[in-house]
Amino acid sequence: xxxxxxxxxxxxxxxxxxxxxxxxxxxxxxxxxxxxxxxxxxxxxxxxxxxxxxxxxxxxxxxxxxxxxxxxxxxxxxxxxxxxxxxxxxxxxxxxxxxxxxxxxxxxxxxxxxxxxxxxxxxxxxxxxxxxxxxxxxxxxxxxxxxxxxxxxxxxxxxxxxxxxxxxxxxxxxxxxxxxxxxxxxxxxxxxxxxxxxxxxxxxxxxxxxxxxxxxxxxxxxxxxxxxxxxxxxxxxxxxxxxxxxxxxxxxxxxxxxxxxxxxxxxxxxxxxxxxxxxxxxxxxxxxxxxxxxxxxxxxxxxxxxxxxxxxxxxxxxxxxxxxxxxxxxxxxxxxxxxxxxxxxxxxxxxxxxxxxxxxxxxxxxxxxxxxxxxxxxxxxxxxxxxxxxxxxxxxxxxxxxxxxxxxxxxxxxxxxxxxxxxxxxxxxxxxxxxxxxxxxxxxxxxxxxxxxxxxxxxxxxxxxxxxxxxxxxxxxxxxxxxxxxxxxxxxxxxxxxxxxxxxxxxxxxxxxxxxxxxxxxxxxxxxxxxxxxxxxxxxxxxxxxxxxxxxxxxxxxxxxxxxxxxxxxxxxxxxxxxxxxxxxxxxxxxxxxxxxxxxxxxxxxxxxxxxxxxxxxxxxxxxxxxxxxxxxxxxxxxxxxxxxxxxxxxxxxxxxxxxxxxxxxxxxxxxxxxxxxxxxxxxxxxxxxxxxxxxxxxxxxxxxxxxxxxxxxxxxxxxxxxxxxxxxxxxxxxxxxxxxxxxxxxxxxxxxxxxxxxxxxxxxxxxxxxxxxxxxxxxxxxxxxxxxxxxxxxxxxxxxxxxxxxxxxxxxxxxxxxxxxxxxxxxxxxxxxxxxxxxxxxxxxxxxxxxxxxxxxxxxxxxxxxxxxxxxxxxxxxxxxxxxxxxxxxxxxxxxxxx
RNA sequence: GGGCGGUUAGCUCAAUUGGUUAGAGCGUCGCGUUCACAUCGCGAAGGUCACAGGUUCGAAUCCUGUAUCGCCCACCA
Numbered sequence: 011x012x013x014x015x016x017x018x019x020x021x022x023x024x025x026x027x028x029x030x031x032x033x034x035x036x037x038x039x040x041x042x043x044x045x046x047x048x049x050x051x052x053x054x055x056x057x058x059x060x061x062x063x064x065x066x067x068x069x070x071x072x073x074x075x076x077x078x079x080x081x082x083x084x085x086x087x088x089x090x091x092x093x094x095x096x097x098x099x100x101x102x103x104x105x106x107x108x109x110x111x112x113x114x115x116x117x118x119x120x121x122x123x124x125x126x127x128x129x130x131x132x133x134x135x136x137x138x139x140x141x142x143x144x145x146x147x148x149x150x151x152x153x154x155x156x157x158x159x160x161x162x163x164x165x166x167x168x169x170x171x172x173x174x175x176x177x178x179x180x181x182x183x184x185x186x187x188x189x190x191x192x193x194x195x196x197x198x199x200x201x202x203x204x205x206x207x208x209x210x211x212x213x214x215x216x217x218x219x220x221x222x223x224x225x226x227x228x229x230x231x232x233x234x235x236x237x238x239x240x241x242x243x244x245x246x247x248x249x250x251x252x253x254x255x256x257x258x259x260x261x262x263x264x265x266x267x268x269x270x271x272x273x274x275x276x277x278x279x280x281x282x283x284x285x286x287x288x289x290x291x292x293x294x295x296x297x298x299x300x301x302x303x304x305x306x307x308x309x310x311x312x313x314x315x316x317x318x319x320x321x322x323x324x325x326x327x328x329x330x331x332x333x334x335x336x337x338x339x340x341x342x343x344x345x346x347x348x349x350x351x352x353x354x355x356x357x358x359x360x361x362x363x364x365x366x367x368x369x370x371x372x373x374x375x376x377x378x379x380x381x382x383x384x385x386x387x388x389x390x391x392x393x394x395x396x397x398x399x400x401x402x403x404x405x406x407x408x409x410x411x412x413x414x415x416x417x418x419x420x421x422x423x424x425x426x427x428x429x430x431x432x433x434x435x436x437x438x439x440x441x442x443x444x445x446x447x448x449x450x451x452x453x454x455x456x457x458x459x460x461x462x463x464x465x466x467x468x469x470x471x472x473x474x475x476x477x478x479x480x481x482x483x484x485x486x487x488x489x490x491x492x493x494x495x496x497x498x499x500x501x502x503x504x505x506x507x508x509x510x511x512x513x514x515x516x517x518x519x520x521x522x523x524x525x526x527x528x529x530x531x532x533x534x535x536x537x538x539x540x541x542x543x544x545x546x547x548x549x550x551x552x553x554x555x556x557x558x559x560x561x562x563x564x565x566x567x568x569x570x571x572x573x574x575x576x577x578x579x580x581x582x583x584x585x586x587x588x589x590x591x592x593x594x595x596x597x598x599x600x601x602x603x604x605x606x607x608x609x610x611x612x613x614x615x616x617x618x619x620x621x622x623x624x625x626x627x628x629x630x631x632x633x634x635x636x637x638x639x640x641x642x643x644x645x646x647x648x649x650x651x652x653x654x655x656x657x658x659x660x661x662x663x664x665x666x667x668x669x670x671x672x673x674x675x676x677x678x679x680x681x682x683x684x685x686x687x688x689x690x691x692x693x694x695x696x697x698x699x700x701x702x703x704x705x706x707x708x709x710x711x712x713x714x715x716x717x718x719x720x721x722x723x724x725x726x727x728x729x730x731x732x733x734x735x736x737x738x739x740x741x742x743x744x745x746x747x748x749x750x751x752x753x754x755x756x757x758x759x760x761x762x763x764x765x766x767x768x769x770x771x772x773x774x775x776x777x778x779x780x781x782x783x784x785x786x787x788x789x790x791x792x793x794x795x796x797x798x799x800x801x802x803x804x805x806x807x808x809x810x811x812x813x814x815x816x817x818x819x820x821x822x823x824x825x826x827x828x829x830x831x832x833x834x835x836x837x838x839x840x841x842x843x844x845x846x847x848x849x850x851x852x853x854x855x856x857x858x859x860x861x862x863x864x865x866x867x868x869x870x871x872x873x874x875x876x877x878x879x880x881x882x883x884x885x886x887x888x889x890x891x892x893x894x895x896x897x898x899x900x901x902x903x904x905x906x907x908x909x910x
Numbered sequence: 911g912g913g914c915g916g917u918u919a920g921c922u923c924a925a926u927u928g929g930u931u932a933g934a935g936c937g938u939c940g941c942g943u944u945c946a947c948a949u950c951g952c953g954a955a956g957g958u959c960a961c962a963g964g965u966u967c968g969a970a971u972c973c974u975g976u977a978u979c980g981c982c983c984a985c986c987a
Contacts, residue, residue: 016947202984209987246987293986301987309985370984415914419982422913518982549981589924592915593981600922603935606949617946668924672934687946772953778942863931876967884929884968891930
């Protein structure tokens with residue numbers, strides 16, 4: 011055997027094996043009718059992306075599933091790709107050119123896009139290379155990009171199909187506008203965050219009141235019944251929007267203001283006359299019950315504006331600077347204007363009061379700038395018709411969420427869905443495939459660039475300037491990555507083979523953006539669901555529960571962890587921390603568990619390989635199991651392996667990854683290493699021992715492989731008789747006939763004796779290297795025989811010189827005794843003075859514990875209802891237990907007496 | 911304003927459909943370098959399962975309420 015270092019060194023193995031896998035095309039999957047398909051499409055990371063812990067968790071889970079199914083013999087395809095990420099990427103490149111004091115407008119559309127493509131060519135593969143470091147077994151030659159030519163065609167096809175079906179329309183509407191990115195955003199892209207703001211109460215003078223102080227308004231208005239008041243008060247959080255006010259509204263049922271309806275107020279600062287209108291949208295309980303109406307800058311006000319045919323005054327430039335409609339404030343930034351306006355209002359004594367007010371404000375999900383509701387012409391997708399089937403598919407269970415609770419979140423969103431604003435005023439993205447005839451105003455939506463107007467044959471056509479929302483391309487991902495709608499037979503067959511895909515693995519943040527929309531797109535364009543299962547994992551957070559982010563400086567970089575602990579350690583630890591859907595709280599130390607386990611596997615392998623004779627490695631385990639006389643430990647470890655395997659398959663089928671990892675850990679470390687390997691040392695050259703050591707190791711490596719791919723390949727390649735990569739080896743089959751419960755209880759007897767002896771030794775401080783005699787007293791002949799057969803195990807593992815069976819108390823030598831079970835006790839003869847205090851204490855507390863149990867159980871057994879209603883097995887078990895405990899207590903007392 | 915999740919050992923988390931004595935890792939304490947592994951081994955200590963009711967023969971687990979932390983959604987200015 012060649013030298014094997016005593017520490018596992020991930021740095022030396024990882025890149026080597028990754029190269030080996032890809033060079034041999036081991037991750038490539040074909041549409042093979044003889045095999046079952048298994049397919050996952052990767053949530054395409056942004057081309058601007060850098061691998062963070064969220065990616066690490068997300069992709070580790072996918073890789074586990076993919077590798078597992080590959081080993082199950084399925085045609086297991088992991089479709090890789092990246093997303094052009096319109097706004098995010100454009101922002102990055104804009105920042106880049108800003109270093110040269112350039113704006114994108116300085117370059118012009120074409121030149122700017124060239125720069126973006128250059129940037130992509132240079133940095134776009136960063137995240138892909140990082141995924142490779144993670145061990146991701148994607149079918150890399152299939153790598154897709156949402157701006158690829160074929161993919162772009164799919165996007166246009168999708169647009170035109172929806173347009174032809176009347177599901178896309180263009181409209182003036184209040185949308186979320188990011189003044190920094192200078193684009194419209196979808197509702198999902200403008201999440202609300204609480205902001206500590208102010209609620210400003212502003213006085214608007216009443217025109218009539220000024221002209222006619224005797225007006226009846228004075229006395230009927232409750233909150234403004236002061237004689238001197240010739241104004242009304244409105245409340246707002248955004249005072250600068252008052253410049254665009256074209257009405258004030260009250261609730262028609264609000265008695266206080268009944269007589270105000272129809273009156274005119276003078277809009278301060280602008281000196282515009284605006285009417286007081288009645289609209290049910292107004293909540294009488296909020297603020298003063300009087301609402302300023304700014305139809306161009308608030309969604310509610312917009313609706314009121316339509317209803318009451320108000321004027322729509324846009325006061326903002328796209329960059330958030332006030333425009334010519336803002337009077338003397340034009341040219342100021344919106345927040346600057348707010349201050350100026352407040353100052354002027356204060357000066358004119360028009361501020362009634364200012365309250366602190368925490369409220370939720372929309373923020374741009376890309377740059378976190380406060381968004382403005384903004385009236386503009388945009389493109390929308392009608393969502394209700396698409397949502398209908400998407401709701402059905404989930405309700406009928408065609409698509410299942412894991413964990414289940416996300417179903418409700420999904421349905422709730424779907425059922426309240428609103429139309430989707432898909433146009434973006436940026437340059438990087440899929441340009442909207444719509445042309446406007448400059449002559450007859452005809453609108454043409456077309457996949458290919460039209461040459462003439464379909465109505466008037468004019469050649470004077472102009473394409474829409476906007477691009478599509480990035481998510482308008484990603485919602486096609488599960489089928490556009492298979493070159494949909496390409497009609498070529500070969501290409502179509504692939505799509506038909508792998509679609510619907512099996513599992514989508516993603517984080518909760520993206521359910522609305524992506525998951526929900528993919529379901530709609532799949533059902534609409536493909537008439538079939540895009541995937542069957544959706545596994546939602548938790549969010550990775552730091553140890554304080556905060557989301558990891560660069561700005562918080564609490565990031566743990568997965569690549570650093572890979573360097574320091576190894577990729578397998580990273581994967582193992584991450585997965586062992588994710589119980590279904592719970593957020594993962596990380597700290598660096600948590601990766602030690604994975605590193606230590608990797609080292610344990612390494613060393614157990616090292617031990618076996620150093621002791622293995624090659625001729626013993628080609629035996630079939632099942633044949634050996636049936637033909638040979640296996641000893642107890644052999645049968646025990648085999649039974650445990652297959653029991654664990656059965657549990658593991660079940661856990662994986664239910665996406666219980668942490669349970670999977672724990673099962674393997676428990677088996678390999680706590681059973682195989684702690685017990686079996688130690689026992690195997692007794693007869694390491696025995697043929698059966700050799701075969702079992704080899705087989706358990708070899709099978710353990712296989713089941714470990716999806717979780718820890720590099721280490722397992724490295725060890726696997728050191729096994730004799732191994733030719734191919736472990737990544738394409740087959741997953742072990744369950745052998746039910748080998749699972750044997752009786753073997754477990756027999757082995758437990760030995761383990762209990764050994765633990766008991768070790769315990770006493772520790773308590774009375776018998777030196778580890780001192781071999782002692784033990785006396786065993788048992789009435790159970792089977793147990794005695796079992797112990798006798800396996801006495802070497804006890805001797806070695808408990809440092810015992812001789813095991814002496816005794817029949818009664820008289821034979822017992824002076825020493826320390828202990829009760830192992832009701833019919834078995836042991837005694838360690840001790841000469842001279844030893845410190846027995848601790849041991850005595852141990853027995854005493856043991857008795858106390860047992861007594862407490864008896865009290866509990868006896869009261870239960872006295873309960874008639876329990877006897878009548880509990881299942882018979884439970885009652886019987888309790889009775890047996892009581893008898894057993896009683897016997898044990900008796901023995902313990904006996905021992906205690908011997909101390910005195 | 912709705913919805914969801916958490917609250918279990920000093921710390922971080924498990925506990926599948928209610929059923930023996932609620933588990934693990936880290937940390938703590940004691941012993942140990944006998945050659946697979948000190949990234950280790952052996953032994954031990956440590957829990958009124960947030961709180962209060964209820965259902966049940968039986969509850970960490972089911973129901974109701976409370977407290978507390980966190981997340982998501984929502985056009986109340």
